Amino acid sequence: MARITASVFTSHVPAIGAALDLGKDKEPYWQPLFKGYEYSKQWMKDNTPDVIFLVYNDHATAFSLEMIPTFAIGCADSFQPADEGYGARPVPVVKGHPELASHIAQSVIQQDFDLTIVNKMDVDHGLTVPLSLMCGQPQAWPCPVIPFAVNVVQYPVPSGRRCYNLGKAIRNAIESYDEPLNVHIWGTGGMSHQLQGPRAGLINAEWDNKFLDRLIAEPDALANVPHIEYVREAGSEGIELVMWLIARGAMSDSFDGPAPKVKHRFFHVPASNTAVGHLILENQ
Amino acid sequence: MPLEKLYLDVPGTTIFDAEQSRRGYHLNQFCMSLMKAANRERFKANERAYLDEWPMSEAQKQAVLARDLNRCIGLGGNIYFLAKIGATDGKSFQQMAGSMTGMTEEEYRNMMLAGGRSINGNRFLGEDGDAQPHRQPQGAAGEVGQPQGAADRNKAKAI
Numbered sequence: 001m002a003r004i005t006a007s008v009f010t011s012h013v014p015a016i017g018a019a020l021d022l023g024k025d026k027e028p029y030w031q032p033l034f035k036g037y038e039y040s041k042q043w044m045k046d047n048t049p050d051v052i053f054l055v056y057n058d059h060a061t062a063f064s065l066e067m068i069p070t071f072a073i074g075c076a077d078s079f080q081p082a083d084e085g086y087g088a089r090p091v092p093v094v095k096g097h098p099e100l101a102s103h104i105a106q107s108v109i110q111q112d113f114d115l116t117i118v119n120k121m122d123v124d125h126g127l128t129v130p131l132s133l134m135c136g137q138p139q140a141w142p143c144p145v146i147p148f149a150v151n152v153v154q155y156p157v158p159s160g161r162r163c164y165n166l167g168k169a170i171r172n173a174i175e176s177y178d179e180p181l182n183v184h185i186w187g188t189g190g191m192s193h194q195l196q197g198p199r200a201g202l203i204n205a206e207w208d209n210k211f212l213d214r215l216i217a218e219p220d221a222l223a224n225v226p227h228i229e230y231v232r233e234a235g236s237e238g239i240e241l242v243m244w245l246i247a248r249g250a251m252s253d254s255f256d257g258p259a260p261k262v263k264h265r266f267f268h269v270p271a272s273n274t275a276v277g278h279l280i281l282e283n284q
Numbered sequence: 285m286p287l288e289k290l291y292l293d294v295p296g297t298t299i300f301d302a303e304q305s306r307r308g309y310h311l312n313q314f315c316m317s318l319m320k321a322a323n324r325e326r327f328k329a330n331e332r333a334y335l336d337e338w339p340m341s342e343a344q345k346q347a348v349l350a351r352d353l354n355r356c357i358g359l360g361g362n363i364y365f366l367a368k369i370g371a372t373d374g375k376s377f378q379q380m381a382g383s384m385t386g387m388t389e390e391e392y393r394n395m396m397l398a399g400g401r402s403i404n405g406n407r408f409l410g411e412d413g414d415a416q417p418h419r420q421p422q423g424a425a426g427e428v429g430q431p432q433g434a435a436d437r438n439k440a441k442a443i
Contacts, residue, residue, distance in 0.1 A: 014377060060364040064316040065309055085319055085371025153364055155291075155301040192400075196363040197354060198422065199296030199415035200381040201392060203400025228290040232407050236297050237363075270396040272378045 002100070002174050002181035006047065007247040007260070008040075009215070009279040010133055012056060012188045014125040015272035017089055020132050033276060036266035037133045043263060043280060044134045044142065050181040051097045052145045053104075053170065055246045056126035056188045057152045059084070062118075068154050069116035071166065073108075074123075074147035075101040082122035091128050091137075097144040100177055104146070107173035113166050123147055130188045133278075152189065152240050156227065163242045164223035167249020174250070187247030189240025191267075192233070193274035202235040203275050209267060211241060212277055216262055219248040237274075251283055258284040293408050296415035300362040308360020311348070314338040315365035324372045354384050386421020 019030045061082045063069065079094040105117050127147050135142055148170075151157055158166075167185070174183050191208040194200050211234075214222040223245055230239040253259045260281035268276045291299045298304065305312075314335065317323045327334040335345045347355035348369065356366050363380070370380040382392030395401060405413025414422055 018376075060312070060316065060362065060368075061319070065305060065312050065365075083319055083321070085324070085368040087321070153300065153362060154305050155299050194297065194401075195377065195381045196357055197296040197298055197384055197415075198386070198417075198420050199294070199401065199406055200384050201395055201401040202403060202406065202415070203396075204403045205399065207403070231291050231297070231299065232294055233403065236294075236299060269399055272376070273381045273396060273400075275400070 002051075002177040002179060002183055004171055004174055004183050004185055004250050004283060005049065006184050006263075006280065006282045007251055008130075008134065008184060008186040009244050009247060009277065009281075010130050010186070010188055011190055011271065011274055011276040011278070012126045012129040013271045013274045013276065014084070014129065016276075017091075017125050017129045017132055018086075020137060021090055033268050033271055036268055036276075036278060039264050040134050040278065040280060041136050048142045049184040050143055051100055051183045052143060053148060053174070053183055053185045053250075054127055054130065054145050054188070055148045055150060055186060055243045056130065057240060057243060058149045059124055059126055060153060061124035062121040062149070063151075065154075068151055069118075069149070070151045070158055071113060072116040072118045072121075072149040073101055073105050074118050074121060074149070075105060076119050076121070079121060079123045079127075079145075079147055081128055082124045084124050089125065089128055091132060092140045094123055094127065094131070094141060094147070095144045097146055100174070100179075100181065100183075101146045103177050104170060104173040107176060108166070108169045111169040111172060113169055118149075121147070121149075126188060130186060148246075150243050150246070152243065157239055157242060159227065160223045160225050160242045160245050163245040164219065164249040164254075167246040167251075168254050170246070171250040171255070185247045185250045187244035189243045190234070190238055191241060191275040191277040192235050192238045194235030195237050195273055197236075199235070201273055202238075203269055204233050204235070204238075205267070205269060205275060207233045208275050208277055212265065212267065212279060215244060215248055215279065216260075216281070219245065219251075219254070223249075248281075251281060260284065295406055295409045295411070295413065295417065298357050304360050305362070306360070308344075308362065308365075310338050310340045311344045311356065311359060311361050312365035314340060314348075315361070315368040318368040318372050327372060351383070353380060357384075385423070386425045387423030388425075391423040
């Protein structure tokens with residue numbers, strides 16, 4: 001049986017990708033940020049999974065306003081890094097895991113979550129920046145990745161509660177897969193940031209750190225936080241944080257198992273316009 | 285029953301909901317077209333002619349030509365779509381976000397380095413934080429050389 005052994009949470013700011021791609025990661029501005037991921041890169045080498053289930057959002061890249069799926073699962077063999085307007089990032093092609101992805105799609109839809117199945121799509125910085133932060137700049141990513149895109153661009157986005165429950169359904173799906181795969185589930189986006197209007201540049205470090213505390217200790221209660229609190233306290237784009245609840249809902253303690261072990265916690269302001277948060281949790 | 289829009293009282297913020305998305309459909313789809321290098325070249329060669337290929341309102345076209353992102357957002361644009369214009373211009377996300385505050389690039393960058401914009405006074409319309417309507421534009425543009433802005437703000441403070 002496949003099992004989820006760990007969850008990883010990280011912001012996915014595009015400027016982080018640009019800093020790496022342009023070789024600026026040693027500059028004083030970026031050094032403290034990348035230092036916070038040194039542990040994580042080693043941890044990834046020591047704990048490389050067979051598959052990463054990567055929850056992220058598409059930023060008007062694969063999905064324009066022609067179609068706006070709330071939850072989309074990538075079932076393709078591979079996914080190309082997208083040209084978001086600056087040219088594609090010079091990072092490896094993302095290899096998928098079509099068999100496990102299709103299995104998850106079938107199982108999760110039967111648990112009453114209406115996933116959109118995507119057999120062709122490019123992936124943007126929302127997916128590739130977390131991979132870069134956790135894996136550095138390899139010739140190939142260390143394992144297959146199942147992209148799972150959540151609409152957090154056009155309001156209303158799914159609620160925290162729905163995301164948390166979806167995470168549970170994804171866990172059920174993965175644990176019913178016959179092959180003995182070691183799977184990581186990643187939740188990305190956030191933390192506090194606002195990219196628009198006169199309130200652009202909003203950072204709320206106190207709220208962010210409380211979010212990290214609660215994500216670790218009381219995710220079920222955290223799932224009750226309404227949209228308006230994310231928007232008001234963490235900025236209009238801070239609402240991406242609901243995606244972290246999908247990964248958190250897939251951990252053992254959501255099913256009366258033991259609480260996960262916190263392997264790493266990091267918080268840094270700023271990366272461009274954004275507060276960067278990062279957690280690694282291991283199931284016990 | 286009307287839809288509940290709890291987010292209308294957040295200052296300096298436009299939530300991209302279904303109504304805004306409808307209003308901005310063609311504007312945002314024009315932006316999407318700039319994800320192809322050939323289209324970026326055509327747009328740069330003659331912006332007006334390129335915009336005229338899209339069934340956008342004249343106000344939307346003018347807002348794009350002026351690179352006024354606040355106006356674009358008011359007319360239904362969404363920042364993740366509008367970012368394709370910035371990318372075409374070679375602008376970073378920080379430059380784009382900063383342009384909506386009235387601050388210079390340096391002022392905005394310094395604000396971020398100092399920990400970002402404070403939430404205090406910026407949760408609800410009617411408070412006195414720096415994102416409130418009566419405190420625009422921000423930075424030096426609202427202080428020196430723009431006596432009107434400063435005067436308005438002092439007036440608003442007095443109220």
